[in-house]
Amino acid sequence: MHNTVPMREQTLKTPIEFSGVGLHTGQAAMMRILPAPAGKGIVFRRLDLDNFELQADVGSVERVAYATTLMSRGVWISTVEHLLSALYALGVDNAIIELDNFEVPILDGSALPYTEAIRQTGIVQLQAPRSYIRIEKPLVLEENNKSIAIYPADSLSLEYEIGFPHPLIGHQKLEVKITPENYSTLIAPARTFGFYHEVEALQAAGLVRGGSLENAIVLTETGMLNETSLRYPDEFVRHKILDLLGDFALMGQQVLGRLTANRAGHALHTRFVATLLSSATHWSSVTLTPAEAL
Numbered sequence: 001m002h003n004t005v006p007m008r009e010q011t012l013k014t015p016i017e018f019s020g021v022g023l024h025t026g027q028a029a030m031m032r033i034l035p036a037p038a039g040k041g042i043v044f045r046r047l048d049l050d051n052f053e054l055q056a057d058v059g060s061v062e063r064v065a066y067a068t069t070l071m072s073r074g075v076w077i078s079t080v081e082h083l084l085s086a087l088y089a090l091g092v093d094n095a096i097i098e099l100d101n102f103e104v105p106i107l108d109g110s111a112l113p114y115t116e117a118i119r120q121t122g123i124v125q126l127q128a129p130r131s132y133i134r135i136e137k138p139l140v141l142e143e144n145n146k147s148i149a150i151y152p153a154d155s156l157s158l159e160y161e162i163g164f165p166h167p168l169i170g171h172q173k174l175e176v177k178i179t180p181e182n183y184s185t186l187i188a189p190a191r192t193f194g195f196y197h198e199v200e201a202l203q204a205a206g207l208v209r210g211g212s213l214e215n216a217i218v219l220t221e222t223g224m225l226n227e228t229s230l231r232y233p234d235e236f237v238r239h240k241i242l243d244l245l246g247d248f249a250l251m252g253q254q255v256l257g258r259l260t261a262n263r264a265g266h267a268l269h270t271r272f273v274a275t276l277l278s279s280a281t282h283w284s285s286v287t288l289t290p291a292e293a294l
């Protein structure tokens, strides 16, 4: 039987290591993800700032323009969403992420390198029972033409819908049940994308300084600059699911519910998480019996 919703908290079997430049700063960083005990959650540790620790929760969200940045007492961790997405999808509840700079390496612009490394090292169950947030009644957040909503369900699934007037994008919509297997094959490989005509303005604003064709799909008016092909015809909506899951990881707990988003972005994603956490009549905190977990 395929156990998709574990009963107990989990962590990594062994540490894993990455290095690379940050998408926005262009600065090199070394990162190590270490196993952690139950109850620790996901914690960033700045090795260059006396091991300052910063919890990956929605209370730490500082900036949400083009990436999700966490801050606590003046210490930043930037562009956390792809890494948090992979950890959450693969069911890693507890980990310490050591970083010697303030931006997480962008790698190839997707969550595939993280996903492969985590699955390769493996995941272990801890003693503590895992508590879930189970959605009891729908919550809808709308803003202009954008919306996010969550509905009761027995497992976590994400649906995203986007529309961009671009020949490679147009209207795209996809729903995925989040299991380690589905995430690895359907979502993790989808890369970040951006528009070439925005690059100059973004760089002037201190953004995308590490951006390149090696770590992003760069769209022109009619196509893309990358010479390789798309990883999926609808890679764009898949990356939106990847990003939404990374922001949703700031819930700090696994969720049983069906999450849907329409034309949203990091700002609405993180506002939705804060709204949901404070709307306690919409959910209950539960642990699972063996029958429910199978």
Ligand SMILES: [Zn+2]
Pocket: 081, 082, 192, 239, 243
């Ligand atoms: Zn992204």
